[in-house]
Amino acid sequence: MHFPVWVDGIVDGRVHPGDRGLAYGDGLFETLRVQQGRALFAAGHFSRLLAGSEALYLNIDLPVLRDRFAAFLAECPADCIAKIIVTRGSGGRGYWPDPAATPTVLFSAHPLPDTPALHAEAGVRAGVCTLRLAEQPALAGHKHLNRLEQVLLRRELEMLEADEALVLDTEGWVVEGVFSNVFLVSGDELRTPRIEVAGVRGVLRAAILHEAAARGHKVVQGLYGPEDFMAADEVFFCNSVNGVWPVRSLGAREWTPGPVTRHWQDFWQEQGCAP
Amino acid sequence: MHFPVWVDGIVDGRVHPGDRGLAYGDGLFETLRVQQGRALFAAGHFSRLLAGSEALYLNIDLPVLRDRFAAFLAECPADCIAKIIVTRGSGGRGYWPDPAATPTVLFSAHPLPDTPALHAEAGVRAGVCTLRLAEQPALAGHKHLNRLEQVLLRRELEMLEADEALVLDTEGWVVEGVFSNVFLVSGDELRTPRIEVAGVRGVLRAAILHEAAARGHKVVQGLYGPEDFMAADEVFFCNSVNGVWPVRSLGAREWTPGPVTRHWQDFWQEQGCAP
Numbered sequence: 128m129h130f131p132v133w134v135d136g137i138v139d140g141r142v143h144p145g146d147r148g149l150a151y152g153d154g155l156f157e158t159l160r161v162q163q164g165r166a167l168f169a170a171g172h173f174s175r176l177l178a179g180s181e182a183l184y185l186n187i188d189l190p191v192l193r194d195r196f197a198a199f200l201a202e203c204p205a206d207c208i209a210k211i212i213v214t215r216g217s218g219g220r221g222y223w224p225d226p227a228a229t230p231t232v233l234f235s236a237h238p239l240p241d242t243p244a245l246h247a248e249a250g251v252r253a254g255v256c257t258l259r260l261a262e263q264p265a266l267a268g269h270k271h272l273n274r275l276e277q278v279l280l281r282r283e284l285e286m287l288e289a290d291e292a293l294v295l296d297t298e299g300w301v302v303e304g305v306f307s308n309v310f311l312v313s314g315d316e317l318r319t320p321r322i323e324v325a326g327v328r329g330v331l332r333a334a335i336l337h338e339a340a341a342r343g344h345k346v347v348q349g350l351y352g353p354e355d356f357m358a359a360d361e362v363f364f365c366n367s368v369n370g371v372w373p374v375r376s377l378g379a380r381e382w383t384p385g386p387v388t389r390h391w392q393d394f395w396q397e398q399g400c401a402p
Numbered sequence: 403m404h405f406p407v408w409v410d411g412i413v414d415g416r417v418h419p420g421d422r423g424l425a426y427g428d429g430l431f432e433t434l435r436v437q438q439g440r441a442l443f444a445a446g447h448f449s450r451l452l453a454g455s456e457a458l459y460l461n462i463d464l465p466v467l468r469d470r471f472a473a474f475l476a477e478c479p480a481d482c483i484a485k486i487i488v489t490r491g492s493g494g495r496g497y498w499p500d501p502a503a504t505p506t507v508l509f510s511a512h513p514l515p516d517t518p519a520l521h522a523e524a525g526v527r528a529g530v531c532t533l534r535l536a537e538q539p540a541l542a543g544h545k546h547l548n549r550l551e552q553v554l555l556r557r558e559l560e561m562l563e564a565d566e567a568l569v570l571d572t573e574g575w576v577v578e579g580v581f582s583n584v585f586l587v588s589g590d591e592l593r594t595p596r597i598e599v600a601g602v603r604g605v606l607r608a609a610i611l612h613e614a615a616a617r618g619h620k621v622v623q624g625l626y627g628p629e630d631f632m633a634a635d636e637v638f639f640c641n642s643v644n645g646v647w648p649v650r651s652l653g654a655r656e657w658t659p660g661p662v663t664r665h666w667q668d669f670w671q672e673q674g675c676a677p
Contacts, residue, residue, distance in 0.1 A: 134419050141416030142424060144407050144508050149417060149487065151549035152427030183550070184557065212424065215553075220515070221581055222549065222556035233419050240495070261536030261600075262572055265554055273548035274426035274497065275458070278490075279540060281497035282459065297537055297572075306496055325536075 130236040131202045136195065146231055147224060148214025152272035154231075155179040157211045160239070160368045164205045166196075167398050168367045171330035176213065179269035187213055187230055199234040208237040208368060214272070242369055246290060247392060250375030250384050251364065254289030255353050256280050256305065260296045260325035268328040280305045291364045291372065293353055296325045300350045307366040308332035311351065311359035312387045318355075321348035331367040334398075335391055353377075361385035370395040405511040406477045411470065421506055422499060423489025427547035429506075430454040432486045435514070435643045439480045441471075442673050443642045446605035451488065454544035462488055462505055474509040483512040483643060489547070517644055521565060522667060525650030525659050526639065529564030530628050531555050531580065535571045535600035543603040555580045566639045566647065568628055571600045575625045582641040583607035586626065586634035587662040593630075596623035606642040609673075610666055628652075636660035645670040 134140025147153035157172040166172070173193060180187045196211065203209060212233040218225030258280055266273070284292050284305050291304045301320050303309055308329040310319045317339055322328045339346040356362050361382060362374040371392040373384035409415025422428035432447040441447070448468060455462045471486065478484060487508040493500030533555055541548070559567050559580045566579040576595050578584055583604040585594045592614050597603045614621040631637050636657060637649035646667040648659035 132419050140419070142419055142421070144409050144415070144417055144487075144510060146417070146424070147553075149421070149424045149489070149508075150431070150547065151553055152547055153550060153553050156425070183553070212419075214424070222552045223560065224553070233424075235419060258540055259538075261538035261541075263534075263536035263551065265533055266536075266550060271550055272425065272427055273550045275428060275541060275546055275548045276538065277497045278422075278426055278428050278458070278499070285498070 128204050130204065130207065130238070131199065131234075132236070133199055133234040135232055142231065142233070143217050145217040146214055147216065147219070147228070148212065148231060148272055151222065152274070153183070153224070154212060154214030154272045155183065155185065156213070156270055156272060158368055159209045159211070161200065161203060161207045161209050161236075162205070162399055164200065165399055166200060166209060168330045168334060171333055171367070172211075175270060175328065175330060176211070179271060180213070182266065182269050183215070183271065185213065185215055185230060192232060195232065196234060203236040206239055208239060210235045210237065212272070240369060246372050247370060250373035250382065251290035252288075253362070253364075253374045253377040254284065254287035254292035255378070256283050256287070256292045256294045258283055258294075260294055260302050262297050262324035264324050267324050267326060268322045270327050277305060293356060293377075295353070299352060301353060301356060302326035303329075304364045307364035307369065307372070309356070309362065309364050310335070310391075311356050312361035312385065313359050316345040316347060317387065318347045318349060318351060320351055329366055331365045331370070331395065335365065335394065338394060361388050363388040363391065365391065365395070403479050403513075405479065405482065405513070406474065406509075407511070408474055408509040410507055417506065417508070418492050420492040421489055422491065422494070422503070423487065423506060423547055426497065427549070428458070428499070429487060429489030429547045430458065430460065431488070431545055431547060433643055434484045434486070436475065436478060436480070436482045436484050436511075437674055439475065440674055441475060441484060443605045443609060446608055446642070447486075450545060450603065450605060451486070454546060455488070457541065457544050458490070458546065460488065460490055460505055467507060470507065471509060478511040481514055483514060485510045485512065487547070515644060521647050522645060525648035525657065526565035527563075528637070528639075528649045528652040529559065529562035529567035530653070531558050531562070531567045531569045533558055533569075535569055535577050537572050537599040539599050542599050542601060543597045545602050552580060568631060568652075570628070574627060576628060576631060577601035578604075579639045582639035582644065582647070584631070584637065584639050585610070586631050587636035587660065588634050591620040591622060592662065593622045593624060593626060595626055604641055606640045606645070606670065610640065610669065613669060636663050638663040638666065640666065640670070
């Protein structure tokens, strides 16, 4: 199976060493699950890319990018992960970019994750990371290329011997997982941390929030501590690549996957995702 | 004049699109002033690189890197800026790196900055940025590749019509400038913000702190607000590339460059820097 890489449309291209994506993490990315040749939640991914480009003052031509991505997808395995990186391109002096810089656009395909089926079926062991996310409202929500915190958190996750973990901000509020968003169910309410000062507004998170509201469910974005998750009826992680993972343990607390979690697993699969 | 670029020793090499420096800003950089073929403050730059590599768990072989950098310098113009980027290299799954990944090492040469001589002679106009630095003790001090805050701040600086500007952390304490560190002089005391939760521990800042202490001057790293800078006898910015810039105005406050600032300008020049 061949997993193509395109750099500005060039097959197996390479990146200029002066690219600001490399120099400063000056750019954005998206990771899409592709099944049967279709990129799932594509509208959500492109919408987030657009929001991020506005926050970073990146000049991207979204219709052109979407067309090129469609051409790229046609060259990819039917089932894969497709990653998009858009950087500000090269040029400028120090942190000041060349206003005429042309963004660099990278497309790359990767195998589907080899996460155990058990993660979705029986649930995952969750931990709580000690490293806190810094609070930067100007960047919160966006999937930008400044991800050193996640690299350090992913390392900490490995030490915790957990499958995913709650990550807190400097104030001690839960923001998300290391590579997912997180929801809790309390009675008839679906709750998820608001993403205002840290964290990424996940595409599956947004789809769940939208769908839940459309169906008249009670859904709240608020401030929750780890103790709120411990006390919840159900807890689940979600991301558009891995889907929905029930949490089966968090510290001493244990759960079996509940009906609300199963509902959102079904929702993810209905979008075309194979479990 | 030819300004060489080496990627892992390859002249005019390019970067693999899967490099984690690009994907996550997972790496470090240093920018050195080279004059008459000599990299100034080289020990300080390599010492910071080493500290950063420990914080990020990057496996760099510093003696080898220094040897290769010396070979690179021999190909550079006698007076230039030499930039080093070290990334974690390629590989791994998502945020989790391949433990066997080989760091990517980029060397590139650039022209000396064309900043007006007036900046050092008469001083600069300083502003105060509104964007605050997020507080992340795990990354503070290090010159890592996650520099989106600086990109946004540099943009704000342009709007301010200032030459440099004070940048505050979330708590409101001054941390540094947009691309420099900052000192204030109050009576016989030299003061500079401590770099514990945000900011970069500049190489010239460290050299000044070291030299001042060695000579028995009173020197303090503390918490200072913009009002402490307004009330100071002298204020100056410093970085190892641009040297020492006296501040001639900050809001309504004006100064003429004072003796302590001139002393540290002399110190910078004595290291071999042409003004």
